[in-house]
Amino acid sequence: NSGVVCLLRPLLLDVVPSIRQTAALALGRLADYDVELAETIVKAGILPQLMCSLPEENRYYKKAAAFVLRGIAKHSPQLAQAVVQCGALEMLVICLEDFDPGVKEGASWAVGYIARHNAELSQAVVDAGTVPLLVLCIQEPEIALKRIAASTLSDISKHSPELAQTVVDAGAIAHLAQMILNPDAKLKRQVLSALSQIAKHSVDLAELVVEAEIFPVVLTCLKDSDEYVKKNGATLIREIAKHTPELSQFIVNSGGVAAVIDCIGSCKGTVRLPGIMTLGYVAAHSENLSMAVIVSKGISPLCNCLIEEHEDHIKAAAAWALGQIGRHTAEHARHVAIANVLPTLLDIFVDTRSSEDLKMKASRSLKNILQKCTYLPALEPLLHEAPHNIMKHIIGQFSKVLPHDSKARRLFVTSGGLKKVQEIKAEPGSLLQEYINTINNCYPEEIVR
């Protein structure tokens, strides 16, 4: 910090090329390491000097200059904005057109870091015409260049649908889809994240991604040994499944649900989260899809997630997904109840350590399932422990089923449920009182007393 930048500045204009390269490399390393140094470099106005001679320089200088830009742009949006205002984007485009793959890699890395921060910077990057060049970079044989170009495309397309559409118009999807088959794990991570950022914005984009024939190849990614490949693969499937029932149907038909369920079963921690949300979205669209999820043995991994995970947001996602599965008809609710999920949900709801969001999701899914559940043996244990607002639903369900089923009535009495019902105090005229009255009317007077 002690005037290093001012000392390096004249070296950038030296006659000997290797001195220029080393000076640029030093600046790049300084900027990469620390935010204040990066700001000092920007304030000292070194960037225009760096840029001015760039087109005539050799590839090492271009690489070092791209390294400097990357180091500055990665810290914050304001620094990236300053970099763009110095006219760095045109120079980076020139670097991207260069033949040396190392130069292209450095340039696309810098472009990726600029585009990462917000939508305006991404728009500026796209306006400079980098997207077709990046698509060309993806087709190059060097793996590192492919990785970085894929991550840059992912950063550009994540901000808005128009940017994603620009990326798609440059023909990126076909190349990205081909690269899913590549054995390199880091490349697969970036490619899957790029596809999921494109697919998440709208139905048309998701359909375009699906038309590139990624299924069933994506399912092999879910079995990869690298955790982040699994996570990004599950994210991609989630972004496709969430738009319409037809897309979810397609995913179910190609066996995607089974793969996702296996993936959830084999992973631990945040890696599971996109898979859980995929199941929730698929089940939410229609009851047939929800039944398909149940048939593919989806409930037990979700239940395990609820029990084993420590993070609240994963538990909340699992609770939400279970609610979506069970809320359609009595049959669905029965499957969910048989898996012994309801007491777990109730425990989460009652637990003081759970966050607000988790409690709300658990309570909502519990209510949704209970409103359709007619499987009384699962409801009985809940009767003893439930708080007041849940109790209303449980009693309501009992009052719907008991008048018609004599065996259930007998069971209800013998298991002590009737006694419990008598102990509940309710205001006269409220819904709860009506339910209690309905239940009491099913039995002869002596038993009620």
Add this chain to the structure above:
Amino acid sequence: RAIDEDRKTKYIAALKIQRWFRACRVRAYLRHLSKTATLIQKWWRGYLRRKNFREVVERAYFIRKLKFYNEMAVRIQKIWRGYYVRKYIHNFYALKKYLEAVSVNNELVRSELQEYAEMKENEEKMKDLEKKEKEKKYQARKMHYLLSTEQIPGIYNSPFRKSPDPMELLLRKSKPLTHRKQKIQSSFADELYDWPTCKKPPAFVTALPLLPADRQKPQGPFRDPAEVLRQRYKPLEPTLRVRESMNSPPARAREATGREEWRSPIHDNEFLPFSSYHKKAEKYEPSLCKSGKYGREAYGTKHFREVYPKKWIADK
């Protein structure tokens, strides 16, 4: 006076009787009137009703028929709708079959994925094994001196063992390592060796290959390396025509006008720059072999032009 009173009472009685009788008569008259009114009304109403009777009956009949048809139609619609919904919209059996198909498909997918995972694991294991083998072979080559000789048994070939150690066998098989400097394999090569097109490690190298300052200049008429590099890496600056891609709008426009011209050229005879050459080409020139007066010429095959050195001028 008794007669007077008598007469009065008689008069009064006569009045009473007459009054009574007149009242009776009036009552009878009124009764008669009401009876006839009733009769007239009865006959009139009957007449009216009998006039409208047909219509009323027809209407009632029509309404009864309609009600009947409506009921029957409702029955048909009820049965049809139940059938249709059960068959097509909420087809239970199709749903069951679909769910079974989904589970079968899932099983398939799961088994395929399992195979894929196993295959990957096997590949990993094979890679590891190969690496270990390579390591061992390299070590054996390096430690070739530990091989046992005729006189002295090596450490891996103890005289108390029945057969030599596998390491001993490896040592026997391996070629001794020369002391030439070996190329250091970078760790990236292991990751990428099976991906055919990428042969070198990641291209972005953080250390620039700087030439050492005290490197001796190579002998000979070599150019300055900076110049050479500049020439080598001179960026391509194609002309505007070359730079434009084939698919850009001006190129396409040019193509369109080119096609027009080809279709409808103004001059049918093309401009031929060497027209006499072309004229010559049109003329037929008989070949030498067959162009003699009576067949083949002897000149060119049997004899060539004779040489008369005496006739030459140049030497003189």
